[in-house]
Amino acid sequence: MRLYLPRVRPLLVGVVAFQALQALFTLLLPRVTARIIDEGVVADDRDAIWRVGGLLLVVAFAQVVAMVIGIHFAARSSMGVGREIRRDLFHKVTGFSAQEVGRFGPPTLITRITNDVQQVQTAVQMAATMAVVAPLTFGFGTFMAVREDAALSLVLLVAVPIIVVIVGVMMSKAHPAFTAMQDRIDVVNTVLREQITGLRVVRAFVREPTEVRRFDDANQSLTSTALRAGRIMAILFPLVIVVQNGASVAVVWYGAIRIDAGESTLGSLVAFLGYIVLVLMSVLMAGFMFTMLPRAAVSGQRIMEALDAEPTVVAPASPRQDVPRTGRLELRDVTFGYPGAEEPVVKDVSFTVTPGQTTAIIGSTGSGKTTLLNLVPRLYDVTGGAVLVEGVDVRELALDDLWSRIGLVPQKPFLFSGSVADNLRYGKGDATEEEMWAALAVAQAAEFVSSMPGGLEAAITQGGTNVSGGQRQRLAIARALVRKPQIYLFDDSFSALDLATDARLRAALPAYTSGASFLVVAQRVSTIVDADQIVVLEGGEVVGLGTHDELVAGCPTYQEIVESQRSVQEAV
CATH class of the missing domain: 3.40.50.300 (P-loop containing nucleotide triphosphate hydrolases)
Known part of the structure; x- marks a missing residue:
């Protein structure tokens, strides 16, 4: 798929720029909040309230604007990649001889041009949306958390590896399920196409009940496979949330001890809580992105199989010219x-x-x-x-x-x-x-x-x-x-x-x-x-x-x- 990304490079530059701005403004919010808490704002000092509140609103609004524009560029990038893949697949398939069409089969070629391209397109959009924000938020969030309170940062050394292991295990189990899922979609399309095309034959031989059972078997097989993949994904996010909440509880507990001992401030604790949530959320975002990758990888492999297939009927490099047209x-x-x-x-x-x-x-x-x-x-x-x-x-x-x-x-x-x-x-x-x-x-x-x-x-x-x-x-x-x-x-x-x-x-x-x-x-x-x-x-x-x-x-x-x-x- 990397062959298609250079075609939308200008859009990807916009994605990187605005996603980076979004990450920057997101990381500013905990620090601004901590400063307000530590310095305090007098209740009757309206100028200070407006100034501080206005600053928070400006940072939050800038974050939202950067996010919206970044997502817009990401959507256009993914749609552009999808359009290019579909176009290339269409031209490739229409250039196939009857031999290649017979080898792949019309139903699977249709699935590859539609469903498989959609999976890749969705993965590109998710990657473009999160691939910039997640690393920046993780990297700078970790740096800011350590800078805020190095002792509390030990919590990250425990939480992050646990989340990485959970995501890795879930992905290894999800990939075979998604591979089987795309194969089951092919089977459903094949059965459905045969039944629609041969509807008169089915009715003439009173085979509706048999064909209904045949479709139900294919449909049930697809449903079971999709449920198996869905259950794996359903387990992933609760586990990550448990780790994230456990880390937050540990930070509050250990941070309260440090505040009581005079080794930290309430503002630092609030800021650190914000950073640790951002860091773990960035890992969660990366995990969510990786949930899309197994299925997209399977779809991408199926797409490349069609694109890499060499037609047995090829046009001559130097065709003969001025050949008479008598019909012999x-x-x-x-x-x-x-x-x-x-x-x-x-x-x-x-x-x-x-x-x-x-x-x-x-x-x-x-x-x-x-x-x-x-x-x-x-x-x-x-x-x-x-x-x-x-x-x-x-x-x-x-x-x-x-x-x-x-x-x-x-x-x-x-x-x-x-x-x-x-x-x-x-x-x-x-x-x-x-x-x-x-x-x-x-x-x-x-x-x-x-x-x-x-x-x-x-x-x-x-x-x-x-x-x-x-x-x-x-x-x-x-x-x-x-x-x-x-x-x-x-x-x-x-x-x-x-x-x-x-x-x-x-x-x-x-x-x-x-x-x-x-x-x-x-x-x-x-x-x-x-x-x-x-x-x-x-x-x-x-x-x-x-x-x-x-x-x-x-x-x-x-x-x-x-x-x-x-x-x-x-x-x-």
Whole structure:
């Protein structure tokens, strides 16, 4: 976290200055009070009363002003640190490939950007507020106490080490509890996210009671861990207060003896009492600050894990320039395996996607179709071979340049909250209404969009939950079409469409996408029967490559797929 403190250095200078002034005025009060007691003020001497009272008020008011300004600077410093960490985390996470997102998990990444940053932010504010006052008050308070009465200062030699030991023991017990607490928050977020996302499935299978128990278990686990950490903190402060009050009693008792023996004065005793309270309060403030540190340290470690994670997909240092934009795509001996996996998902896959033609990928579940498609826009990077666009390895192209050439329709289409137009403009930010309606018409979505209140300005909820699965899929297709890229990637993008809509959409696509390369992953043979070439995958390897007729004649795997679908009247 020290990397972020220089960014708020001017504010921290203000914190130090005004917190130091606060400590100075705080330490002045006992001495002024002692002087008033020892010198005495005659009751009928109004000038002296006003003078002395005014002095006390000025010192107290200056202390309050310095405290308020110091806390203001501390708050701005902590908010600035929090803002910088959140910004860096956001940019880091959005730069992750699908592999890093899968490794951390979306719920824990959200927790790190929100709850963990808040813990660090709170600790920075507490540290900025107390890190100056506590040491100054302890140091100068001890000096003033010894100067006031060296004999009474022996009480500090006993009280301070006791408080330090108590704080140290409590912190050693609190750190594991706070570590477990952040993990439990991750679990709660994971369970809650799954239940909200899969609400329809939960209800369809009447699993509400099971999911309620699952959430209750996670919630109870978090509560128990938080209570355990809270009990440790609850014990800390009463113990410190007991030590502080015991020290005050010892000072009064021993000080009274010294006053009776003429070795001290009442003013010195009152001043010493003020100083010892300040000294022990400074230790208590430091203890309170240290109570925040274990949890903040855990949160800081989790934040740094995300910040230090190296993305597997990185932009080239010197990207290729002036690469033509015809849409030619080639996969050359492509191999990809997940880290730690025994076998690669796809192995030695080679084929070329020619501009103006449609290439389809088909195969059984788990054969690597979607993985292969995800290698083109570098959602993952190949572990062997190369993906080439215009004859150039995609790893040599600037990421923005690569993505600007591609129109992707993922297997699970996602719509953002906003309007229909907002979602279409994700494909092309300056798209006109004519362009959007043209894309909607090709995607067979114009009719239902025009019937929605507001048309293009009709509201879409997050994830597109206020439209059907087929409508969501057609809007995702329109979003890719409005971009008019050189390469279209459709990942089983017709699965939610009925056969009639599917046929109309496929009939309208060639005229709109002429000149572009078209790579489509499909489950239904009827969707790809007219493709210029079909790639058949089995176990991550190419077992067939050709047209529909060629594969029916010579590819056993493709023949099995056709026969299985013909049995349910889906094949052509």
